[in-house]
Amino acid sequence: MSAAQAGEFLRALAMHNPKPETELLYSTPFTLLVAVVLSAQTTDAAVNRCTPALFAAAPGPAEMAALGAEGVAPFIRSIGLWQGKAKNVAALSRLLLERHGGEVPADRAALEALPGVGRKTANVVLNVAFGESTMAVDTHIFRLGNRTGLAPGRTPREVEDALVQRCPPELLRDAHHWLILHGRYVCKARLPECWRCPAASHCNYRDKVPAPAA
Structure with missing residues (x-):
């Protein structure tokens, strides 16, 4: 995935979830x-x-x-x-x-x-x-980076470095949340729900999953 394509992928996720936050409960x-x-x-x-x-x-x-x-x-x-x-x-x-x-x-x-x-x-x-623009790569982001072509890598660090390089700077801080939530709820490990992915048109995954029959 090119840097321009990566930017479009992330912007599509941003439009779907403009204010992403961690799901962990904390106060300090x-x-x-x-x-x-x-x-x-x-x-x-x-x-x-x-x-x-x-x-x-x-x-x-x-x-x-x-x-x-x-x-x-x-x-x-x-x-x-x-x-x-x-x-x-x-x-x-x-x-x-x-x-x-x-x-x-x-x-x-x-x-x-x-x-x-x-x-x-x-x-x-x-x-x-x-508030730093860091990229924490967990199993969801590692899978998503490789599956979509957004940031292929053999190790979490390789995926992290590729994401930092390809993410538009203004999107980098929130990109961690967009990607982890997308991997958790849409681009799932066993059956990615491609039919409801807002970034599907920018994704390089070849075996996109169609919507289930009604």
Whole structure:
């Protein structure tokens, strides 16, 4: 897909959803960071079912660190990999207090130095909490980038770099949300719903799925 075609693809998604937002529930950069860490290999909906009670008990890093992994665990047992995530959330909270005065840093290297925080999580926090034009590539965006021809790549980083290069600068910050929501609800893994895709005419996928028979 050419840069011009990529721009048209994204503009079509933008017209369909002009104000995209993350579906994770959060109120501060800290609660966003925790929610994104918990969302690894778990749906946002599953995370949203457990975080209200967790954040009521521990709205900031001091309270979360005081809970510790054993205190965090009961709140998140319903999500995947909860044991490791409980340890990471408690540990990153302690490090925020020790290294950053209890504040979430607006710096990639500092974020990625926290337990449970990789490049994708850092990109989400930088984008949503601090307004940076980053591209967080999850399984949905990786699939969509390759399927549509928007940004083919063998690894998430290759897809990320291609998307950053091809996205019109003014669309880049919101592009992460457009693409993840499109991959989640329309350009699905098993059966893409091409018949209701607003960007179908700009997509290079050869096996477009027609509307089901009435």
